[in-house]
Amino acid sequence: MAVTEGTVPFRGFHTWYRVVGRLPGPDGKPPLLVVHGGPGLSHDYLEDLGALADGGGRAVVFYDQLGCGRSEQAQDPALWTLDTFVAEIGALRRELGLDRIHLLGHSWGSQVALEYVLGRPSGVAGLVLAGVVADAPAYAAEARRLKDSLPTEVREVIDRSEAEGTTDDAYLGATMAFYQRWLCRLDPWPEHLVRSVLSMREDVNAALWGPEWNITGSLKDWSVADRLGEIDLPVLVTSGRHDMVTPAVVRPVVESIPGAVWALFEESAHMASVEEPEHYRQVVESFLSRVEAGQVAA
Structure with missing residues (x-):
């Protein structure tokens, strides 16, 4: 399987990317450009999505957002805005010649993807919104509800630590109780998920988001809920049965985007592509192929 890595210039820095498969794709298949979550991961x-290039012959383009992972570790706090990460998609497309694409955004990446497509860029054939958040306050309210369902002693550690501004081992252990229920239910977590979590840029995350249930970053009031009807692309929404992005968050998105379809993964929390990788790829590839065949309308 062909794998190409490199960097593209962006705002005086460099964004790292990896292409699994070949560009342009066989039979004119648009590549899948993947926008990861976080912020800061x-x-x-x-x-696991890279296997689409093997089974379906579709190139998959990954990248690490500026300041994250293998991309340049910029330190300027002024960069940590949603606009930066939306503009980064355009820079990648220009530099890599991605004239026609499918776009997949997971979690925070779904927020970036939504803002990007609402700008009506050309050449986006289909959109996959995984663990989608379109309204930060609505998401935070559901995350608080889930947190408050934890055992009393766990919840008290979280609340006390956040009130005191401490993040000691007890706090980290308590937050893991949340994530093991509603982020990823596999035990142990796969190595590639652990790698992402350990790479977290805490300052990037704090600037934009913060704790799941108590958003303190600049996006705490962010919402595009009233603009979802503007999206005129074929859209697949995915989530897990045990997802921290609950049906109360997902359903209004599906109902507001004309023609959107919703795939619910019964054995998954927030990481369906990790928890049910083969099934997830099958669902995504089926959707993308049907879009290309004109069988899914916007």
Whole structure:
């Protein structure tokens, strides 16, 4: 399987990318450009999607967002805005000649993808929104509800630590109780997910987001819920049965985007591409192929 890595210039820095498969794709298949979550993670946990290039012959383009993973570790706090990461998609497309693509955004990456497609760029054939968040306050309210369902002693550690501004081992252990239920239910977590988590740029995350259930970053009031009807692309929404992005968050997105379809992964939390990788790839490739055959309308 052909794998190409490199960097593209972006705002005085460099964004790292990896292409699995060949560009242009066989039979004119548009590549899948993957926007990872976080904010502050690397793309590693989404690597299972690269097998689409093997089974379906579709090139998959991964990248690490500026300041994250293998991309240049910029330190300027002024860069940590949603606009930066939306513009980065355009820079990648220009530099790599990605004239026609499918776009997949996971979690925070779905927010970036939504803002990008709402700018009506040309050449986007289909959109996959995985663990989608379109309204930060709505998501935070559901995350608080999930957190409050944890055992009392675990919840008290989280609340006390956040009130005191401490993040000691007890706090980290308590937050893992949340993530093991609603982020990824595999035990142990796969190495590529661990790699992503350990790569977290905490300052990037804090600037934009912060704790799942108490968003303190600049996106705490962010919402595009009232603009979803503007999206005129074929859209697949995916989530897990045990996802921290609950049906109360996902359903309004599906209902607001004309023609959107929703795939629910019964054995997964927030990481369906990790927890059910083969099934997830089958669902995504089926959707993309149907879009290309004109069988899925916007």
